[in-house]
Amino acid sequence: MSADTAVCQLLERQDADYRGWWWVAPPRDSWLEAGEGCLVSADVSVRAAWEARQRSALSPFSTGPASPPGAVLFWPKAHALGEWWLLWLCQTLPEGTPLQLVGEHQGGIKRVLKVLAALGMGCRKLDSARRCSLFETRTSALALDPEAVWTSFEAAGLQLSSHPGVFGHGKFDEGTQLLIEQLEQQLPQGKVLDMGCGDGILAAWMAQLGRDVTAVDVSAFAAEATRRTLKANGLTGEVLESDVYSALDGRRFTAIVSNPPFHQERSIDYGPAARLIQQAPDHLDAGGQLILVANAFLPYADPLERAFGSFEILADNGRFRVYRAVRR
CATH class of the missing domain: 3.40.50.150 (Vaccinia Virus protein VP39)
Structure with missing residues (x-):
């Protein structure tokens, strides 16, 4: 099954093994919903769609510390919301967990570079296509608390x-x-x-x-x-x-x-x-x-x-x- 959205089409062509990974705040996409990994979303309608396929789906407010192999954060249009997700992931996942960030250029994904630099987190660009970009970093122990948002x-x-x-x-x-x-x-x-x-x-x-x-x-x-x-x-x-x-x-x-x-x-x-x-x-x-x-x-x-x-x-x-x- 092929991906529906541009961001998922970019992810679909990666060589990464996403089994067990967290898909964080993604759009509705049949490729994701039929694939591997666990959803983390604040949108109950998206979680319901995954659960209807017998897929694991979590809310950020009912998720304790966890250790997935990695996580993909779909960068949202609201920049401050993206920052919250980033802080929350760094607080929730073990330090050093692989973290990919993907989004559309018109949605502000390129601003991620400045955000990560300000937090002292290294970053490299993995891929770019369909007016989307994919970056890679690792979670860090940060002084900032998501609650501050x-x-x-x-x-x-x-x-x-x-x-x-x-x-x-x-x-x-x-x-x-x-x-x-x-x-x-x-x-x-x-x-x-x-x-x-x-x-x-x-x-x-x-x-x-x-x-x-x-x-x-x-x-x-x-x-x-x-x-x-x-x-x-x-x-x-x-x-x-x-x-x-x-x-x-x-x-x-x-x-x-x-x-x-x-x-x-x-x-x-x-x-x-x-x-x-x-x-x-x-x-x-x-x-x-x-x-x-x-x-x-x-x-x-x-x-x-x-x-x-x-x-x-x-x-x-x-x-x-x-x-x-x-x-x-």
Whole structure:
């Protein structure tokens, strides 16, 4: 089976024996999923795909010290996230473990050279093709702790915890702000779901109002950030890693609230938002509401109409719109 993505096509032509190696934060690729080694990913949907093939898949937050023969880190678009993965690997794996770093040129892989030099880690280039490059180094004992990458900031009267792998890292998103303004009048009582919880601002804000909050996100980084945000504000709520509704076991809510993502790295991806809307009636009580905010240009009117029969726009500031649809 041939690789689907450019980075995996570059790896496919290497002579390295990757048996037992860790594939860290890779894209979905059939060559990887049918091959050798173990996945380490913060994305629960990617882990589920590997597990469906009876392949080993780990979360960085449930992985203790380990000794694989080596690891391949797929350098992410978010530079700070790549640095976190690098620090985490150096902390988790024995010193001197072979480590390869691969990525697209337009995704910033060439910046790895400066990062490794700043950390005092040697590096050599192994290969370059398909506008991708592959570098090789070894893990080192570093003074820097991955925990130092976490940041804290204040928004909407709350103390928020943030990580480079989380949407809107370190800032109060304008769309979320518009959504909160509408929720002050529109949020019903009872059990509410924060879908795509990010740094936990919506979950914490709703918990502060006394709602019974469940928060979900496909990203382990977001789930952990939300747990930390709730704790920092003395609030409680259930936080789950979930690919849209996958972890909810048919549970229903009086409201589903969301600022859904529409990007996957550099590409626009409406898939998660489409599933959020399409399946929302199955997770709402009678009279339950879906309240979401989205960039004004996004085509959410038709899927809302199909799923609910009707909807209304609660707010529109020219850049963002807040929609509400009610399960009849």
